[in-house]
Amino acid sequence: MPVVGCRGEPVAPEEVLVVGDGPEGEPSRWPVVARVPPHVAVLRASPEELADIARHVRLAMTRLPNGDVEMLGDRGALDELDEGARLYVRAWRERPLEKPDRPGEGLAWDHPGFQPPDRPPE
Amino acid sequence: MAGDLPFEEILVVHDDGAAEALTTPDAETAGARVLQRFGDRVEIRLGATDGGGARMPALSDEVLESLSVTERLGVEALRLRTTGDYLRSKASRPRDGERWNMADCVGAPAPPGMAVLEAPSAPGLEAAAPGTSDYLMGSVAVGVVIVNGPTVDTQFTAAQQTEVVAEVQAGLGWLAGFNPWAGVSFSYDIRPVTISTQPNAPAADNESRWRDPAVGQLGFQQNWNGVWDYVRSLRTNLRTNWAYCVFFVRGYPLDHFAYASIGGPRVVMDYANDGWGPSNIDRVVAHESGHIFGCPDEYASSGCDCDGAWGRFGEPNSNCENCAGAAGVDCLMRANQWAMCMPTRRHLGWGLTSLRTIQPAACHVVSRSLDHLDVFVCDQGGNTATAAWEPAMVSWWEGWWNLLGGRAAPGAHVTVVSRRQDFLDVFAVGTDGHAYTCAWEPGQGWRGWWRIGGASFPQGAMIGALSRSQDHLDIFATDAGGRVLTAAWEPAFTDGWHGWWQIQGGRARPGAPVTAVSRSADKLDVFVVGTDGGCYTAAWEPAFTDGWHGWWRIGNVAFPQGAYLGAVSRSQDKLDVFGTDTGGRVLTAAWEPAFNDGWHGWWQIQGGRAQPGGPVTAVSRSTDHLDVFVIGTDNTTYTAAWEPAFTDGWHGWWNLNGGRAAHGSFITCISRRLDFLDVFVVGLDGRVYTAAWSPGQPWGGWWPMGK
Numbered sequence: 118m119p120v121v122g123c124r125g126e127p128v129a130p131e132e133v134l135v136v137g138d139g140p141e142g143e144p145s146r147w148p149v150v151a152r153v154p155p156h157v158a159v160l161r162a163s164p165e166e167l168a169d170i171a172r173h174v175r176l177a178m179t180r181l182p183n184g185d186v187e188m189l190g191d192r193g194a195l196d197e198l199d200e201g202a203r204l205y206v207r208a209w210r211e212r213p214l215e216k217p218d219r220p221g222e223g224l225a226w227d228h229p230g231f232q233p234p235d236r237p238p239e
Numbered sequence: 240m241a242g243d244l245p246f247e248e249i250l251v252v253h254d255d256g257a258a259e260a261l262t263t264p265d266a267e268t269a270g271a272r273v274l275q276r277f278g279d280r281v282e283i284r285l286g287a288t289d290g291g292g293a294r295m296p297a298l299s300d301e302v303l304e305s306l307s308v309t310e311r312l313g314v315e316a317l318r319l320r321t322t323g324d325y326l327r328s329k330a331s332r333p334r335d336g337e338r339w340n341m342a343d344c345v346g347a348p349a350p351p352g353m354a355v356l357e358a359p360s361a362p363g364l365e366a367a368a369p370g371t372s373d374y375l376m377g378s379v380a381v382g383v384v385i386v387n388g389p390t391v392d393t394q395f396t397a398a399q400q401t402e403v404v405a406e407v408q409a410g411l412g413w414l415a416g417f418n419p420w421a422g423v424s425f426s427y428d429i430r431p432v433t434i435s436t437q438p439n440a441p442a443a444d445n446e447s448r449w450r451d452p453a454v455g456q457l458g459f460q461q462n463w464n465g466v467w468d469y470v471r472s473l474r475t476n477l478r479t480n481w482a483y484c485v486f487f488v489r490g491y492p493l494d495h496f497a498y499a500s501i502g503g504p505r506v507v508m509d510y511a512n513d514g515w516g517p518s519n520i521d522r523v524v525a526h527e528s529g530h531i532f533g534c535p536d537e538y539a540s541s542g543c544d545c546d547g548a549w550g551r552f553g554e555p556n557s558n559c560e561n562c563a564g565a566a567g568v569d570c571l572m573r574a575n576q577w578a579m580c581m582p583t584r585r586h587l588g589w590g591l592t593s594l595r596t597i598q599p600a601a602c603h604v605v606s607r608s609l610d611h612l613d614v615f616v617c618d619q620g621g622n623t624a625t626a627a628w629e630p631a632m633v634s635w636w637e638g639w640w641n642l643l644g645g646r647a648a649p650g651a652h653v654t655v656v657s658r659r660q661d662f663l664d665v666f667a668v669g670t671d672g673h674a675y676t677c678a679w680e681p682g683q684g685w686r687g688w689w690r691i692g693g694a695s696f697p698q699g700a701m702i703g704a705l706s707r708s709q710d711h712l713d714i715f716a717t718d719a720g721g722r723v724l725t726a727a728w729e730p731a732f733t734d735g736w737h738g739w740w741q742i743q744g745g746r747a748r749p750g751a752p753v754t755a756v757s758r759s760a761d762k763l764d765v766f767v768v769g770t771d772g773g774c775y776t777a778a779w780e781p782a783f784t785d786g787w788h789g790w791w792r793i794g795n796v797a798f799p800q801g802a803y804l805g806a807v808s809r810s811q812d813k814l815d816v817f818g819t820d821t822g823g824r825v826l827t828a829a830w831e832p833a834f835n836d837g838w839h840g841w842w843q844i845q846g847g848r849a850q851p852g853g854p855v856t857a858v859s860r861s862t863d864h865l866d867v868f869v870i871g872t873d874n875t876t877y878t879a880a881w882e883p884a885f886t887d888g889w890h891g892w893w894n895l896n897g898g899r900a901a902h903g904s905f906i907t908c909i910s911r912r913l914d915f916l917d918v919f920v921v922g923l924d925g926r927v928y929t930a931a932w933s934p935g936q937p938w939g940g941w942w943p944m945g946k
Contacts, residue, residue: 132412150415151408152426154477161416201429208404213518220516225560225574226526227540231514234523235530236495238542 133162134209136194137175153202156194159209178210186210249294252302371470372481372503374551374588375414375532376421380473382484383407385431386453392490393438399510399517400431403487406520414525417579418589420637426477428484432456438491446507449491470504483531485524499527506531515575522575529572534586535559537573539566550586552593552946558582581634590634591626591945595619595925599903600650601701601854602919602927606911607657614638614907614919614944615653615665616927617699621646623653623667626927626944636944643677645688646670648699650921652752658706666691666702666714674702674716674726676736691726694739695719697750701803705755707763715753715765721746723753723767742777743787746770748800754816758808766804766816772797774804774818774828776838793828793838797821802852803905805867809859817855817867823848825855825869844879844889848872850902860910868906868918874899876906876920876930876941896930898941899923919944 133147137156147160147170162170164179167189171177176190195206226233372379385403387394395403415423434452442448451461459465459472466484474482485506496513499506506527512520530536533550536543543559558567558580569578584590595618596602602616612628616639623645626638645667647653653667663679669688672695677687696702696718703715712728723745726738747753747767754766763779774796777789798804798818805817813831820826825847828840849855849869857867865881876898879891900906900920907919916932922943930940 148419148422149424150412151424152477153429154426159412161419200431201427204400204404204429204431205408205427208401208408211401212405212408216518219518219575220514221519221575223569223574223576226536226538228574232496233536233538233540234497234526235536235541236498237540 131161131163132209133160133164133167133170133177133179134158134206135160135170135174135177136190136198136206138173153205156198157202157205180210180212180214182214184214250296252296252298370502371467371474372483372531373533375423375481375528376588377480378422378424378426378478380426380428380470380477380479380482381407381411382428382430382469382473382482384453384457384484384486385429386449386486386488386491387431387433388438388449388488388490389435390438390490393488395431395487395489395510399489402517403510403520404429406517407485407524408521410521410523410525411528413521413577414528418584418633420632420634421587421589426473426479428473428477430457445492445494449488450486450507453486466505481532483528485527497523497527499530501530501533501535503531519575522571522577526571529583529587532587534572534583537563537567537570537580537583551588552585552590554582554585554946556582556586579633584634589637591636592639593945594624594626594639594927596921596927597650598901598921598923598925599905600921601652601905602907602921603652603654604907604909604917604919605655605657605663606909607663608660610911611661612909612911612917613655613663614927614929615642615655616921617647617649617651617653617667619649619925621649621651621670623647623651623665625653625665639945643685643687645675645677651699652701654702654704656704656706656712658712659709664704664706664712666704668696668698668700668702668716670698672696672698672719674714689735691736692739694724700750701752703753703755703765705757705763707757708760711761713755713763715742715755717747717749717751717753717767719749721749721751721770723747723751723765725765743789745775745777745790751801752803754804754806756806756808756814758812758814762812764806764814766793766806768798768800768802768804768818770800772800772821774798774816776816791837794841796826796841799852803854805855805857807857807859807865809865810862813863815857815865817844817857819849819851819853819855819869821851823851823853823872825849825853825867827867845891847877847879847892853902854905856906856908858908858910858916860914860916864914866908866916868895868908870900870902870904870906870920874902874923876900876918878918896938896941898928898930 135158147162149158150161151159167177167179167187171189174190175194176188176192178186178188181187221231383404385395385400411425415425432453434449434456436449436452440448454465454469455461457469459468470482470484483503483505485508487508487510489510493509496509508524510517512523515523535549535556537558537560539560543556543561545555545557545559545562547556549556557563558570560566560573567573568580569576570580570583571578572583596616597619602614604612604614606612610630614626617623623642624639625642626636628636647667647669651667653665655663655665657663661681665677667675669675674691674696675688676691677685679685696716700716705713707713710730713725715725717723722741724739725742726736728736747769751767756764758764761781764776766774766776769775774793775790776793777787779787798820802818807815809815815827815829817827824843826841827844828838830838849871853870855867855869857865859865863883866878868878871877876895877892878895879889881889898920900922904921909917911917914934917929919927919929922928927944928941929944930938932938
């Protein structure tokens with residue numbers, strides 16, 4: 118089950134980002150929640166599974182609860198990515214795991230003082 | 240002239256696998272800008288810009304037939320746009336030149352940029368084309384286009400670009416993770432682009448100013464159609480089910496800080512994200528993506544109401560703040576929060592699709608592990624289908640899924656058994672009259688259908704199935720010749736199923752249901768109405784070295800031939816059997832080893848009456864408890880119960896929440912955990928309905944399984 122829940126922030130990094138196929142082929146055991154073709158994918162997996170996943174790919178990384186990144190594999194794989202994929206990986210590594218000071222938390226989109234997304238009817 | 244476009248279009252069809260064009264008329268055209276691409280081989284290029292018309296080379300049938308569907312549609316659409324009818328329709332285009340928000344214009348106000356939805360393509364072809372974001376299941380390509388302008392105020396810093404992508408990851412990750420059963424997976428195309436357009440440059444509107452050059456930078460035509468082309472190319476190139484794109488801008492004037500079109504193809508977002516700020520881009524992009532996949536707004540000032548037909552299933556906006564009870568519940572489409580209401584889940588396309596079958600019909604159900612339910616039915620079109628439930632499902636049931644393309648007679652029995660935890664084996668008589676099976680295993684998914692032996696059965700006949708111990712399967716049915724047959728499988732049978740064997744010369748009406756029950760490990764007891772209308776039973780256990788024993792007749796009661804008999808073992812080695820006799824009495828009989836005189840009964844259950852032969856189904860929700868279900872003479876669902884503490888015999892009948900079904904319908908019942916009951920029936924409208932009971936609670940339901 119994903120840690121990203123029905124409510125609250127996506128608090129836990131229950132994802133493993135992988136780069137490239139390894140000698141044991143695609144890690145099909147884990148659901149893919151995102152891809153940046155052709156080399157990057159994000160798997161729904163717990164950090165404890167990092168080593169297992171790393172056997173299937175060139176590079177695998179996960180976010181630890183303190184925000185740090187743990188990596189296993191060939192870091193040189195990152196240098197071979199195109200600009201968009203590099204940007205995706207950088208964003209994934211730097212993404213805040215918590216947002217305690219989110220503006221307007223829980224407010225209706227048309228709460229006074231805010232504009233709602235989408236243009237309201239005339 | 241191709242429609243009323245103010246420029247000439249040139250059709251180019253490339254040779255299969257070759258770089259050279261088949262139809263390039265001259266060197267000048269060879270270098271012309273490509274306006275549209277259809278597949279790998281068809282292009283429409285820009286011709287003279289001071290006029291209209293189309294240059295279309297002659298194409299042989301051989302060439303046309305070699306084109307893909309997409310390529311051929313491209314050719315046919317351009318041909319259509321050169322026809323007289325089409326030109327006349329464009330010459331008299333309704334409301335030509337009027338503003339989109341003109342007075343008396345019927346329909347919702349168009350968001351910025353919607354004007355070019357009136358693209359000059361062939362209306363019929365456009366309408367028939369599948370949408371790019373019909374519902375949120377499966378793989379989705381998303382283009383994230385970060386538009387950098389020529390001034391500092393219109394450019395994203397490296398940190399801001401990273402932030403934007405991180406926010407999109409968070410928002411779409413939340414959507415993807417919300418419903419694991421939807422299998423949502425986003426494939427990204429992240430494209431920072433740089434354009435030279437000043438923020439105050441003249442433009443038709445505040446979107447096309449930056450959008451058109453941005454899609455030009457992506458290699459597509461610089462207009463609204465270029466956005467569609469980009470999104471379609473994403474779907475093609477990334478091989479996804481769906482596609483859309485999100486444009487991020489900074490410092491360009493926008494009509495609104497965030498907006499999208501219901502059904503796609505694009506979201507527009509300002510980096511500043513109004514008062515919500517960049518740290519709420521994740522929520523806003525998820526909200527806008529909801530629109531892309533058919534969800535309406537739910538906050539009050541959106542002007543929503545609780546009606547309408549939204550999303551994949553055309554369901555109302557019943558969480559609209561203006562009319563829902565208590566102003567609705569928490570939901571991303573209503574407020575800045577990670578929550579999703581049930582109406583939004585349905586609008587996204589999650590949950591049960593529609594299914595109808597004939598009446599009367601049976602659905603069959605199994606609980607493959609604690610609190611898991613899987614239901615099987617054959618719809619009115621003869622398609623085998625299944626749906627599943629477990630408590631963690633976010634949209635109640637999921638389904639109906641076509642079961643490996645299996646076909647049978649409309650309303651045919653699709654029976655199921657679980658031979659070990661989380662394994663499913665399904666059986667049906669195919670349209671050729673043979674028995675077929677398919678199986679589901681964790682990690683393997685569904686596989687099959689495989690034919691079982693050469694026996695022939697009447698179409699729609701029931702194949703009774705049972706697992707007498709782990710990984711053993713036994714099935715039973717009456718063939719087209721009236722022989723009561725059985726077949727068996729276990730992993731040691733490396734050559735597949737064994738059988739069919741006739742059970743002790745047993746005969747019944749062709750297709751008559753054979754009910755089987757295992758009163759203890761590896762023991763089998765079967766029941767069938769014989770050709771004389773008597774209820775007969777036979778038994779097998781490993782100690783019977785001479786095979787099956789029986790048949791023995793149970794009492795002298797007569798049942799209509801082909802009637803279904805319910806049977807259950809409420810505790811080890813005890814048997815209870817149920818049926819509706821030719822006089823319409825709902826009866827039961829019982830056996831246990833202590834009965835030296837054989838079966839006891841038949842007894843009428845509390846005066847119960849039903850159509851003669853009406854199926855009486857039974858379940859034991861805990862040791863020595865019996866619950867039975869039947870469609871009464873008034874077409875209403877009824878239940879009765881027995882347990883040892885009832886010294887006055889059976890209790891009931893209780894009207895089960897007014898459920899109604901055709902005579903002959905089965906009320907399929909199961910206990911997915913101790914003392915819980917779930918029942919299913921095909922209602923008078925052909926939908927499957929379910930109801931549930933648990934200790935201390937009244938019956939809940941009937942709930943229709945799908946719209």
